[in-house]
Amino acid sequence: DIQMTQSPSTLSAYVGDRVTITCRASQYISSWLAWYQQKPGKAPKVLIYKASILESGVPSRFSGSGSGTEFTLTISSLQRDDFATYYCQKYNSYPYTFGQGTKLEIK
Amino acid sequence: QVQLVESGGGVVQPGTSLRLSCAASGFTFSTHGMHWVRQAPGKGLEWVAVIWYDGSNKYYVDSVKGRFTISRDNSKNTLYLQMNSLRVEDTAVYYCARDRGIGGYDFDYWGQGTLVTVSS
Numbered sequence: 001d002i003q004m005t006q007s008p009s010t011l012s013a014y015v016g017d018r019v020t021i022t023c024r025a026s027q028y029i030s031s032w033l034a035w036y037q038q039k040p041g042k043a044p045k046v047l048i049y050k051a052s053i054l055e056s057g058v059p060s061r062f063s064g065s066g067s068g069t070e071f072t073l074t075i076s077s078l079q080r081d082d083f084a085t086y087y088c089q090k091y092n093s094y095p096y097t098f099g100q101g102t103k104l105e106i107k
Numbered sequence: 108q109v110q111l112v113e114s115g116g117g118v119v120q121p122g123t124s125l126r127l128s129c130a131a132s133g134f135t136f137s138t139h140g141m142h143w144v145r146q147a148p149g150k151g152l153e154w155v156a157v158i159w160y161d162g163s164n165k166y167y168v169d170s171v172k173g174r175f176t177i178s179r180d181n182s183k184n185t186l187y188l189q190m191n192s193l194r195v196e197d198t199a200v201y202y203c204a205r206d207r208g209i210g211g212y213d214f215d216y217w218g219q220g221t222l223v224t225v226s227s
Contacts (some may be wrong), residue, residue: 096157
């Protein structure tokens with residue numbers, strides 16, 4: 001099965017910072033990658049799909065890039081509402097797998 | 108508006124069974140694949156199973172194969188997960204999620220989740 005590895009696992013940043021989260025796939029997955037945001041006690045919410053397509057209603061400060069095996073999620077200017085856990089997910093084939101998550105904390 | 112509402116969770120003993128349901132509304136249920144995803148307490152997300160829009164294809168994560176069965180009733184706009192031979196490690200919040208397409212895409216809507224606790 002394809003493994004998804006996110007880095008870092010935890011990220012501390014200030015409001016207004018630009019941050020980048022990386023997701024690496026153990027095998028080629030083309031652009032079949034999504035990014036989700038999850039806040040405590042809530043269901044995840046999709047931010048980006050097909051590696052770089054912004055979900056409707058998601059602020060434009062979120063962006064995704066990459067293809068093949070290496071992908072990034074960038075938040076251009078952190079807002080207080082962005083402090084959450086972020087997951088990448090590959091969906092080129094079954095079983096779908098998620099990265100282990102990146103917890104974004106306020107510094 | 109799209110709504111997914113899970114039910115059926117609870118506390119059960121190891122080796123027993125439970126059936127989860129996910130009631131869908133606000134969209135044409137029969138045109139979307141549906142998934143179950145779980146999250147153990149304090150842990151990350153784990154995809155569990157998918158069923159295609161018409162029920163023709165079903166896939167499972169290895170850890171539940173032979174124990175869990177995903178199904179759907181398009182006439183009732185409802186998704187199910189039959190969980191047999193439950194183990195302590197199946198303890199998690201179980202979410203249903205809508206596939207963006209017929210069954211091979213990302214998840215554009217999620218339910219609020221239902222907690223399953225397997226404990227003796």
